[in-house]
Amino acid sequence: MITSVLPTYNRAPLAFVKGEGSWLFTEDGGRYLDLGSGIAVNALGHAHPELVKTISEQAAKLWHVSNVYRIPEQEALADQLVEHTFADTVFFTNSGTEAAELAIKMARKYWYENGEPERIEILTFEGAFHGRSTGAIAAAGSEKMVKGFGPLMPGFRQLPFGDHEALRAAISDRTAAVLIEPVQGEGGIRTLPDSCLKGLRDLCDETGALLIFDEVQCGMGRTGKLFAHEWAGVTPDIMMVAKGIGGGFPLGAVLATENAASGMVAGTHGSTYGGNPLACAVGGAVMRIVSDPAFLAEVNRKAGLFRQGLEALVAAHPEVFESVRGQGLMLGLKCKAPAADLVKAGMAEHVLTVAASDNVVRLLPALNIPDADIAEALKRLDAAAAALSGHAG
Numbered sequence: 001m002i003t004s005v006l007p008t009y010n011r012a013p014l015a016f017v018k019g020e021g022s023w024l025f026t027e028d029g030g031r032y033l034d035l036g037s038g039i040a041v042n043a044l045g046h047a048h049p050e051l052v053k054t055i056s057e058q059a060a061k062l063w064h065v066s067n068v069y070r071i072p073e074q075e076a077l078a079d080q081l082v083e084h085t086f087a088d089t090v091f092f093t094n095s096g097t098e099a100a101e102l103a104i105k106m107a108r109k110y111w112y113e114n115g116e117p118e119r120i121e122i123l124t125f126e127g128a129f130h131g132r133s134t135g136a137i138a139a140a141g142s143e144k145m146v147k148g149f150g151p152l153m154p155g156f157r158q159l160p161f162g163d164h165e166a167l168r169a170a171i172s173d174r175t176a177a178v179l180i181e182p183v184q185g186e187g188g189i190r191t192l193p194d195s196c197l198k199g200l201r202d203l204c205d206e207t208g209a210l211l212i213f214d215e216v217q218c219g220m221g222r223t224g225k226l227f228a229h230e231w232a233g234v235t236p237d238i239m240m241v242a243k244g245i246g247g248g249f250p251l252g253a254v255l256a257t258e259n260a261a262s263g264m265v266a267g268t269h270g271s272t273y274g275g276n277p278l279a280c281a282v283g284g285a286v287m288r289i290v291s292d293p294a295f296l297a298e299v300n301r302k303a304g305l306f307r308q309g310l311e312a313l314v315a316a317h318p319e320v321f322e323s324v325r326g327q328g329l330m331l332g333l334k335c336k337a338p339a340a341d342l343v344k345a346g347m348a349e350h351v352l353t354v355a356a357s358d359n360v361v362r363l364l365p366a367l368n369i370p371d372a373d374i375a376e377a378l379k380r381l382d383a384a385a386a387a388l389s390g391h392a393g
């Protein structure tokens, strides 16, 4: 018999009732070190006092009003994002998927309004993940996600990841946009080298194609910069943000230059909930904390500490691990043993990680994870690896 919850997830037999910092608690008092953060969502850990205070105060004042009215909390968060990024304007969504939908629509509308309505093709990359809507699965194009859901939205072409020559051959003055994650998350923590992002920007400039970055997973301080593309010193025309920006409250955004957004006039897009006062109050608090250079410096210091420990872990368990990858606190353990087995072994040691493609285990801790919790995480991952190799041997 089907469960009352549609069974689209293979869920672990764990349920949490409370969170505090980097820790999650089960009803029977079990304590788990959370290195998944709801898949890069709880950027400031669980129950961060400032976020709790912000959401409680806002909840007592006003939860929701329609976007047919001005929303001061939304305007304030948009101002913050514009101040700290390449963007001139922002649309708020409830999720990364909805941000993907708008990014696609915005790019196509741009060319429509610029007298090239046939310019609809969007180039994407193998291993990409942009969400689960029909548009987002067509964009990513992975067989697992699209099978049985056709006909797919036309106009997407997937290219090999990080292959500049393939991109050069595919892009032309008929390309509407190129859509890419600067660091692939679901694809296995695969970082696009800075030189590739720069080359990509140049090709877009040559052809006029719009450049869209999907920073849903790698943005909001995750890599040690507010947004991952800052490492390469290039900016997109459009950017998708979600996950960390709400600190756990559903919130996403599309950021764009004035030029790229020029087709999106009144009546062309909307959302009932997107950017409501509750979400934007929380988003504003997250942005205030994460955009502080001192906070980002700490993310980088912690990332260095964690990475050093992970390199030692990999060296200590060569039969389990191949390498460490990623940037900042968006880290991946490329495994030799099945990644899913390591996630399970971690759970037995009360440390929570997330599997990704390419046989990688993702480590996406809270950006403010205390040093002591990093040390504890390394200890528990070491025990998990030992259990796994003992088992394998």
Ligand SMILES: Cc1ncc(COP(=O)(O)O)c(C=O)c1O
Pocket: 039, 094, 095, 096, 097, 098, 100, 129, 130, 131, 132, 181, 185, 186, 214, 215, 216, 217, 218, 242, 243
């Ligand atoms: C890079 C990227 N884009 C888009 C999405 C979709 O976001 P959401 O699940 O909030 O719709 C995700 C989610 O994992 C993601 O990692």
